[in-house]
Amino acid sequence: MxxxxxxxxxxxxxxxxxxxxxxxxxxxxxxxxxxxxxxxxxxxxxxxxxxxxxxxxxxxxxxxxxxxxxxxxxxxxxxxxxxxxxxxLGLTTHLTFFANNNVVNFHLPDDLARFFAHHPSVRITLEERLGTDIILAVAQGRADIGVVAVDSDHPELDFLPYREDRFVLIVPPGSRLSRQASVRFADCFDQPWICLQNGSALHTYLMNQAASLGGRLDVRVQVASFDAVMGLVASGAGVSIVPASALEKQEVGRMVAVELTDAWAPRHHRVCIRKGAIAGNRQLGHLVATLCAPRMQAARAPMLPGLATGPHAG
Missing domain, CATH: 1.10.10.10 (Winged helix-like DNA-binding domain superfamily/Winged helix DNA-binding domain)
Structure with a gap:
């Protein structure tokens, strides 16, 4: 029709x-x-x-x-x-960028601002996805670049270090869990939870982690932002898991961050791109350089062929 x-x-x-x-x-x-x-x-x-x-x-x-x-x-x-x-308008570079919500909310804003300051003609479609979905999308060419915190590699992709972060449990001051230095995720299943909305990458990830441990989360409230999550936890409405990078100085005292001992709590974020992609896409190379070059140089890691090291390189 x-x-x-x-x-x-x-x-x-x-x-x-x-x-x-x-x-x-x-x-x-x-x-x-x-x-x-x-x-x-x-x-x-x-x-x-x-x-x-x-x-x-x-x-x-x-x-x-x-x-x-x-x-x-x-x-x-x-x-x-x-x-x-x-x-x-004659601006011919468009990049599709997939990343998890931790990176989208707390790491990319400053990095993309630095990138656009030197490359204003580039346009980027930025979407929040789960790590496994990101790897598959980049490998299949549905995304030009991704940032993931999963350990698995892909034979068709290159992975470069990006940012270090970790998940922490946040709880109201004075609560039982606030007196503990560290805790396992499974020991928190009996708590009321404040979560991001159903369908968000972090919500899906935590639900899957709970299910893999044979438990489920008692979700009391679902909200749209980390700010709302932290505000509700500070009010005593429940507990939550957020990236440590989400905790601003003004939040200190309003809630307590407790270390998670689970193996998945550390978040080793890596940029992933298709092998050889930088050689055929100059602006992608500039973006990868903006994201990764400072950290690769600090770690003295070998850089990919064709990866620009300065804002105007290449």
């Missing part, structure tokens, strides 16, 4: 405005034209999308299903235009 993009945009406008006339005006069409397009769309689909009322229109059950799909389609088109616009 073929859909006219104008028809879909007219449907979206009418649905969000709750009015045929207002939706038509938003779509820069006469109400009669919008009505004809809507009628044609309903006939093509074989369903009614709206119920006409005295003061506007309301979506039918089928219309609500249609609305969600149309929103996704329109958002995808807008993103496509956004991704293509740099090319129209």
């Amino acid at each position: 073929h859909y006219d993009l104008v028809d879909l945009r007219v449907f979206l406008a009418i649905a969000e405005e709750g009015s045929l006339s207002r939706g038509a005006a938003r779509a820069h069409l006469a109400a009669s034209s919008a009505s004809l397009r809507l009628k044609g769309l309903e006939e093509a689909l074989g369903v009614s999308l709206f119920v006409r009322r005295a003061r506007g229109v309301a979506l039918t059950a089928a219309g609500n299903v249609m609305l969600e799909h149309v929103r996704q389609c329109v958002a995808g088109l807008e993103q496509m235009h956004a991704d293509l616009s740099p090319y129209a």
Whole structure:
């Protein structure tokens, strides 16, 4: 079945405005034209999308299903235009970057700011993913570069040191766990938990770790940010696990960080790229240099062929 993009945009406008006339005006069409397009769309689909009322229109059950799909389609088109616009302006480098949420939230902001200061024409799509997904995406070419904290390697990828971090348990002051210097993850299953929202990489990771130990977390609250997690823990609502890099100086005293003794608590973040990718992508080389060169030089590790060592190198 073929859909006219104008028809879909007219449907979206009418649905969000709750009015045929207002939706038509938003779509820069006469109400009669919008009505004809809507009628044609309903006939093509074989369903009614709206119920006409005295003061506007309301979506039918089928219309609500249609609305969600149309929103996704329109958002995808807008993103496509956004991704293509740099090319129209003569900015021809676009990189896809996958990383875990620890890196996205606490390490990359400063590093990317330094990168863009010297390479303003580059555009980056940054997405949060699980480590195993990142490795597969980079190996398959769906991402140009990734940052992972998993130990497993891949024969088609190069791995370079990036950042060291670790997971810590944060608990309210005065609680039972706050008096312990260290703790195992399994010993905390009886606590109420504050977690990031379902679907986030860290939430999925912790749920899987708990399941592998034969336990489950009693999640009391799910929130969208680490700031919200720490605020709820400080208030006494529960405990949580966050990267040590998430703890700012102002949080000291509001909560207690307890060391986790589990083998997965240390986070050895590494950049991964396809073997030979730097030789064919100059800007990717600059990005890898920005992320890794200072740490590789400090460790006196051998650098990859073609890896620039300065902001203007190459």
